[in-house]
């Protein structure tokens with residue numbers, strides 16, 4: 551699931567004249583998609599690298615990938631030129647978009663010591679979840695570009711195959727997860743992700759491996775659930791942990807998660823974040839992707 555960029559391609563990408571991107575409402579503009587695609591197609595071994603990436607995300611047993619862009623980050627810095635390249639790779643998977651009006655396409659995830667530690671940009675354990683879990687149409691992919699890991703060495707990413715975890719549960723537990731009895735979070739002013747889904751079912755009754763496992767372990771502490779449903783959700787959370795993989799994102803690593811297959815989270819950052827200057831703390835950029843209607847991954 552870790553994909554290196556062939557050195558010939560890396561060299562060509564460093565010199566690639568990608569223009570500033572444009573947006574059309576919440577989506578990356580079609581003209582930008584076409585321009586980026588045309589530039590990338592002309593670079594050596596690009597098609598095979600993009601195919602490998604798509605296969606890691608949607609092929610048999612796949613569901614996430616880490617594209618290693620560290621050398622490019624080192625060569626280009628982590629500003630606009632690097633971000634355009636990451637955007638161009640993302641666009642090879644699906645259409646980049648921002649569900650948050652007035653926010654840029656890429657959203658900063660820094661470290662805030664006084665925030666709820668279990669939430670985005672908090673310092674604690676960020677439990678297994680899908681992003682925008684309470685939208686009728688969550689992003690098909692969530693992506694995280696690591697600009698700076700925790701300088702104190704904490705915060706490995708965690709990933710787990712949601713359908714595999716569900717398959718290990720009893721029939722009774724799965725039946726509870728298929729009931730429309732769960733809710734989480736707030737919902738306002740979002741683009742491109744449908745309506746608020748409240749309450750929702752975690753399993754949607756489609757065939758195993760199809761559809762979302764609409765889950766966030768954060769609901770265990772932050773939503774009031776009836777006891778049988780809370781217990782079923784707890785069992786799923788435990789199975790996700792049992793099946794997890796974890797790794798530390800390095801500078802320039804680009805993690806892409808197929809939200810129809812895998813759930814993600816992050817271990818706690820190392821203690822002592824208060825003593826790290828804000829400018830040196832862990833920094834990720836987040837971007838969401840919408841699958842194209844014709845690519846089969848949204849079936």
Ligand SMILES: O=C(O)CCC(=O)C(=O)O
Nearest residue numbers: 659670671681707815816
């Ligand atoms: O900090 C991380 O590595 C993950 C953050 C995350 O999952 C989120 O903000 O949605």
Ligand SMILES: [Fe+2]
Nearest residue numbers: 679680681814
């Ligand atoms: Fe997330």
